[in-house]
Amino acid sequence: MSSTVTSTFRKHSRVTVDLVVKNAKLLLESGMTHGGIGVVDGKIVIIARNEHLPEAETVIDAEGKVLMPGLIDAHAHIHDPTMLEHETFTTGSKAAVAGGVTTFVDMPLTNQVDTIGAVEEKIARGEEISVTDFTFYAGMMNSENHVAIPVLVERGIAAFKAFNSAPYQTSNGVLVKCLSAISEYGGHLTIHSEDQGILDEFSKEMEGDWDAPISHSLARPNLAEQLAIRQNIDIAAQTGGHLHIAHVTTKEGVQEVERGRLRGVMVTTEVCPHHLVFYRDDMNRLGPKSKMNPPLRTREDRAALWSALLRGAIDMVVSDHAPCPIEMKERGSEDIREAWSGVDGIQTILRILMSEGINKARLSYSRLLRICSRNPSRIFGLYPKKGVLRIGADADFVIIDQNKEEKITADMMESKCGWTLYEGMIMKGVPVMTFVRGVQAFKEGQVTVKPGHGRFQAMGSGEKPLGE
Numbered sequence: 426m427s428s429t430v431t432s433t434f435r436k437h438s439r440v441t442v443d444l445v446v447k448n449a450k451l452l453l454e455s456g457m458t459h460g461g462i463g464v465v466d467g468k469i470v471i472i473a474r475n476e477h478l479p480e481a482e483t484v485i486d487a488e489g490k491v492l493m494p495g496l497i498d499a500h501a502h503i504h505d506p507t508m509l510e511h512e513t514f515t516t517g518s519k520a521a522v523a524g525g526v527t528t529f530v531d532m533p534l535t536n537q538v539d540t541i542g543a544v545e546e547k548i549a550r551g552e553e554i555s556v557t558d559f560t561f562y563a564g565m566m567n568s569e570n571h572v573a574i575p576v577l578v579e580r581g582i583a584a585f586k587a588f589n590s591a592p593y594q595t596s597n598g599v600l601v602k603c604l605s606a607i608s609e610y611g612g613h614l615t616i617h618s619e620d621q622g623i624l625d626e627f628s629k630e631m632e633g634d635w636d637a638p639i640s641h642s643l644a645r646p647n648l649a650e651q652l653a654i655r656q657n658i659d660i661a662a663q664t665g666g667h668l669h670i671a672h673v674t675t676k677e678g679v680q681e682v683e684r685g686r687l688r689g690v691m692v693t694t695e696v697c698p699h700h701l702v703f704y705r706d707d708m709n710r711l712g713p714k715s716k717m718n719p720p721l722r723t724r725e726d727r728a729a730l731w732s733a734l735l736r737g738a739i740d741m742v743v744s745d746h747a748p749c750p751i752e753m754k755e756r757g758s759e760d761i762r763e764a765w766s767g768v769d770g771i772q773t774i775l776r777i778l779m780s781e782g783i784n785k786a787r788l789s790y791s792r793l794l795r796i797c798s799r800n801p802s803r804i805f806g807l808y809p810k811k812g813v814l815r816i817g818a819d820a821d822f823v824i825i826d827q828n829k830e831e832k833i834t835a836d837m838m839e840s841k842c843g844w845t846l847y848e849g850m851i852m853k854g855v856p857v858m859t860f861v862r863g864v865q866a867f868k869e870g871q872v873t874v875k876p877g878h879g880r881f882q883a884m885g886s887g888e889k890p891l892g893e
């Protein structure tokens with residue numbers, strides 16, 4: 426990048442760049458400082474105090490707002506092209522930039538992405554219609570496709586998804602094979618960790634109570650998560666390889682991850698905003714919209730998740746964005762088992778962490794940077810191109826008005842689903858501008874970038890930010 430600046434230097438007597446954002450609170454890896462950044466060809470070329478910033482074609486005065494690297498949402502079900510009634514690459518990516526997310530990691534659910542052909546198809550589709558950068562998981566892993574791990578890693582897909590529970594349950598034998606391959610070729614295996622045997626037996630006890638939404642949570646006790654995580658860690662201890670626990674929700678689950686790390690197992694984890702905001706008793710009030718897996722937990726669990734996030738026991742916050750048409754929720758109003766499991770989330774991660782975290786003193790800005798941007802970048806092998814403000818990094822960033830209050834309503838949401846679990850909530854701390862590789866993608870409520878701007882991001886084999 427310095428060469429670009431140097432050549433500009435030669436042409437003009439003064440350095441000129443494409444874009445300067447000045448007068449910001451810059452959230453750097455080393456801490457927060459006052460100043461600005463300069464951008465040439467979509468890359469950050471200068472980070473400096475205001476008086477040292479060059480002239481630019483476009484200058485934005487951030488007026489003392491926070492400027493941090495764009496978020497990397499490492500768990501989003503966009504479902505394109507198999508479930509277009511839920512979300513498309515365009516609608517999902519618009520929701521992303523409207524929430525300060527500049528890269529998302531799509532995760533398969535109903536559609537298998539486990540061959541080079543499927544990968545190339547997904548890359549082409551995303552680059553055609555996504556407004557922001559993306560990469561994606563391969564999965565669901567099974568007894569046939571685990572042999573494809575080396576070739577997929579080679580192509581830049583180094584994240585693999587498996588389940589301990591139905592309907593996508595992966596056998597322990599396959600988990601051993603996957604983690605062994607990952608140990609050799611790099612990447613990581615993410616497991617949705619709930620023990621199916623526990624779920625089966627506890628579901629029987631709910632007979633006659635399925636009209637109460639909370640039954641969904643009571644049928645999936647904490648022990649199901651704890652046992653599955655413990656078993657997955659035991660497998661990783663034998664095979665080596667990086668194990669990632671998807672959306673931890675319980676105090677016991679966090680403890681298992683921490684114990685695993687103390688044993689020297691390469692294990693990381695993530696948490697979802699909805700588990701940080703709501704708790705189990707909210708389900709009867711919120712109705713079927715609040716159904717997701719794993720389910721909402723107790724107040725005690727919620728407190729344990731915040732605490733784990735603050736001390737670094739949880740590595741990142743991900744949306745688990747999995748919206749659906751409202752009818753698929755409403756059909757569970759008499760029997761919660763009939764409702765779709767999953768909620769919106771990609772547009773509200775940052776708002777929630779600002780409102781419930783930063784502005785309630787449950788999080789520091791340095792943790793916010795790690796859990797939203799830097800850690801996912803490292804885990805997915807995108808670092809330091811993404812997830813940090815650095816010379817040479819992509820100019821992906823979000824400007825946040827830390828004091829602005831905003832009421833969440835369905836009509837401000839870019840997701841195709843047309844509803845939000847957070848309806849009516851007042852959030853303090855709002856993303857006001859988002860840039861993707863130097864191009865303005867979102868400004869004061871409007872998405873300002875066209876479909877097709879998004880680029881596939883090949884993963885490296887990843888770094889392991891254990892406990893940072």
Ligand SMILES: [Zn+2]
Pocket residue numbers: 500502532745747
């Ligand atoms: Zn998910």
